[in-house]
Amino acid sequence: MNQPLAYVHPGAKIAKNVVIEPFTTIHNNVVIGEGTWIGSNVTIMEGARIGKNCNIFPGAVISAVPQDKKFNDEDTLTEIGDNTTIRECVTINRGTTDRMKTKIGKNCWIMAYCHIAHDCVVGDNCIFSNNSTLAGHINVGDYVVLAGMAAIQQFCSIGSHAFVTGGSLVRKDVPPFVKAGREPLSYVGVNSIGLRRRGFSTDKIREIQDIYRILYQKNYNNTQAVAIIEAEMEATSERDDILEFIKNSQRGIMKGYLSTN
Incomplete structure (x- = not known):
């Protein structure tokens, strides 16, 4: 790997066939798996653990310290599973002492400008559309779809195979297999299409x-x-x-x- 216009800390562990585009910064204590592509102007900070065959697009910031006043520079992680795509300007914060990690599963698709806060746990095969926002300590099951601009309140849970409509404000837990919409957020049927x-x-x-x-x-x-x-x-x-x-x-x-x- 020879990236003269990217900065890779000597303490980072990067698989041999990872592609890192110019003007990207990779900090110490970072691990990136085989086949992953890192676009230009990406910042990957301490504690990131990125799997194989991921794609991270320009402007993303991975594993920045939590936006939590209680955080005291603990040694925490951000884990991103294999085959996950993170689009432009996504921000994912690392964990706090609550869970010690923020975790994104395999085969996820996180679209532009999404934010995933500290101590969130996201399952496999999830799709978060543009500008979806997760506050801290949220649990998301497998195959969950968040349409654009959905905002999830801290400590909420969303069950597997649920679909949350665009612009929704999620203040309560969303059970598995359902569609959630309207204001206030309500059950609007089973996610039969999904x-x-x-x-x-x-x-x-x-x-x-x-x-x-x-x-x-x-x-x-x-x-x-x-x-x-x-x-x-x-x-x-x-x-x-x-x-x-x-x-x-x-x-x-x-x-x-x-x-x-």
Whole structure:
């Protein structure tokens, strides 16, 4: 690797076939895996662990210190999985003592101007459209899609296979397999299009719809709905994922569109 117009700290560990374009800066304590491309004017700061075959576009800043006044220069990380693309001017901050890392999964696509704050954990195969913003300590499952300008409040969770519409303000947890939209954010149906694209059968999608009808369309409170789902719906991995998400929700799950409060 010979990049006379890029700065690579001698302490950085860069695989032999990584491409680093001019005017990029790579700090100490950075690891970058094979086949990764780093565009011009990228800044990769201490604690970055970037996987194989990633693409990082100009203007991105990876592993900057958290925007958290409690941060005291702890030795924390930013982990980015294999085959993930990070587009122009994305900012990803490293962790704090809460989780010691910020983690982005494999095969993700993080579009221009997104921000992912400290201690977020993002699953595999996620798509974050332009200007999506994650505050600190957020959990995002696999195959989550955030449309443009979605803003997620700190400590929220978004379940796997969920779709959040553009411009949404997410203040409550979004369960798996659903579409979330409107203001305030509400359940607007099962993400059936996304599930079909990922190989879910029609019967499986109907099962998920039946579960959410009990939760969101029968005027039960969450405790009642969970009890009915457990008693009446066959135990499957999807049913159990939904129930576990609801039971573990710290902020409470978003409301249904028929709710008046």
